[in-house]
Amino acid sequence: MFANLLAKQLFYVTSDQLHAYQWQHGTLSGPDVFPATRAGLDDFLAYLDSQGGRPAYLLTDLIEEDFTRLLLPHVGGRAGRKLRARRLVQQYRDTPYRTAHVQGRSEEGRRDDMVLFTALTNPLLLTPWVDAMELMQTPLAGIYSTALMGRDVLRLATARHRHILLVTRQAAGLRQTYFRAGAVKFSRLVHGTPVAGPVRALAEETRKTQQFLTSVRLLERGDVLHVVVLADPELAAGLSAGVENGAETIYRIVSVDTVLPAPRAGRLFGIADQPAAGPGGTGATGGAVASATDTLMLSLLARQAPASHYPTGAAGNYYRLWRVRLSLFASSVVLAAAGVAWSVANVASHVIARDHAEALQSETRHYRASYNASMSSMPPTVDKTANMRAAVSIDRMVARQGPWPMQMVGMVSATLERSPQIRLIQLDWRAAVPGAPTVSPGGAPGAAGLVAPTSSFALGIPTAPQQTLRLQAEVVSAPNDYRRVLGEMNAFAQRLAGMPRMSVEIVQLPFDIRPNVKLSGSVGTPTTNPDENKFTLDITWTP
Structure with a gap:
């Protein structure tokens, strides 16, 4: 049951199809491929119905993804968020999949905020799939971009240069994403250009991108661009031998299986041998085949998903409800465990208290039997207890009064x-003390007197x-x-x-x-009266 709660659905969307994966027990299985047609949407609805209420993560790899850099006045708090929201609506009016990222402040002038505005400019490529998930009440956790996911890939590849161009082969084609000081500035998808082709194709696309970055002042003359190529394991060796570094371009070929240590890579990036065939799914045979880079990003997304890159809209409400349900379930488990522990503690306390009570009752019976045996050998007395209590009270009264x-x-x-x-x-x-005086019985001189009884007042x-x-x-x-x-x-x-x-x-x-006493003697004369x-x-x- 807990495994089902932790299972996830991962969807990889391109311009013409959707790849559906399942993540469970740390293993990625799939994919089921659904074309962007009416029949494909119907099959996708049946697939969602068979998977139940597992949370879903949607990873997009589309050509129609725009990146715009703007300088906005430095305004913090709620006012700053409103300013960026208004500017975002002005920039991208026709799509709900838009967001803004503050990437620091300018070093010149009034030190304005450097803001990256990004959006999926053709929502028709994504809306049918999102609407299908909303219709089937699938918990949509977030909508993510492969370009923005590149930050996590560079972190794993330990690339820390100021100017980095990340080149990956995705199912939709060749993607180039430029990072400046670790922040995404630009990304482009070259549809249908494989990294596996001639090395010249890779060098040509890199040269075009480098010229564009120089023209928009992202690169200055003399800046060295570090090109990190994330390649499939079978292609990495050929690319390393073919590419040549230049004065302003340095290539680094990174194999996907070397991004993480070997013990984790096999499980993290491994896909089940047999793809899971959902209702109407085409397995891995229809459309473009997912590359190892796609598998890497999907696995990273399944393990440590960041906040959604783009708004999920109404489809995200089911994910919030799913989190509330999961929180209630976890709370009920905790309360149940606490109740069981409390019950066990009460039972243990009851057993201990019962044992103590039995021991005290046995001790009471023993002392009572000893008392009865001692009292049976004594002569009977009348009100001995009351008399002793009265004697104690009198003794205390005499001591006090x-x-x-x-x-x-x-x-x-x-x-x-x-x-x-x-x-x-x-x-x-x-x-x-009002007592009795000595009384002479006969009044005879020298006769012995009788003393009256002492009054209680004397005590x-x-x-x-x-x-x-x-x-x-x-x-x-x-x-x-x-x-x-x-x-x-x-x-x-x-x-x-x-x-x-x-x-x-x-x-x-x-x-x-006294006035009637006669005075005698002389003033100042010493007297000897003792x-x-x-x-x-x-x-x-x-x-």
Whole structure:
């Protein structure tokens, strides 16, 4: 099936007949020859019907092919394409088979574009065959010229001179194509003049062409023209011995079978021994016989077809549809392969997941059996799980809400760091828990008291209890500096009171400043009171 998709039809058209070839598995088979008559067209229609929807490549070798060189203003983009299209229509009004090739820019003046306009000036030689392919919905990939195909032949022959005249023997006659710097400039077909004739005929035709090229200023006086003659293998030796080089003409005879390495040439240019006989076809016996050069160009066209040299018109729509169909087919194959790969991956993942699930289920059964065996040896308990959960919850609550002094002492420590003049003397911390005081049962002196049960508030259940801290400190200051001592104490008390949920009460001042207390002593007299500058604060913090 894939071989049928890659198979091609190759048609070689001359002024009086069409040669039909088939390309499959890298081999060119045929030809079937159809004359340019009503009967030949009918036979060609039957031939197309028998070949199905294989893509077709049409190679033309006609005398009525014109080449015109013009200089056009250098305009790029869409405007340039429109300019060349208008000029092309003016140049060739009577044929749809026309095209333009930009071949660089002129080196003089305003550096205009050098454009080669070429066309098949007699469309009646080609239109019947194209209409037949359109009628049979044959995918026409392109219409090609043997003159323009000469560029690929020179590339294979490794001819890289500036002025080259390629001479080939085609089924329609002798074709001479002139290349300047690798670009086609001119081509002519001499009908009925074989290269196999006298060497003098080859030299005469070359001389005429060289004179014409000089007259149209393609060749200058003193330019050397390299004539590359592509000959059939049986004629190459005779031509090499007969031609003579001149001062401005150098011949090079190239045999068709030496253009490519021998391992490829045999398959590339080999034609099947028995021509394929289509319905009404005449095989290779009717009309002109295809030469090895024709086979070379057809094989090159089948292997690496360039873009169409001439427009295919409506007949090319079936080729575009064929490419869309081929793209859809290739996309469906890719999607199908991806679907198969995805399905295989899913099946493999399912098998792996099932094996893992069975292993986990087996492990679960093992642990459950071990757990049941362990629990069977223990005495039955009531709500053991609920009790353990409750104990864990109580433990976490006590750790979080219990009356621990660390947090309150930490806040006092932070305040002391901000008050370097305050020196801590003593701390007395307690939690304000509503508990039971010591009770004397008989009130007898010396009788032992009973302690009431501890409240759950002492453990922080259900809320954290209030905490109090009695702080005794002194102010480090010079003697009798009462204003500074009082200020440092007040600043320290205010910093403590600024803590979140903290209240501060001054229990004892550094000195007694009550208005009803009698003053004593002398100002400036040193004192030996050890409690001077000491104060006491009661701090209450509600978590």
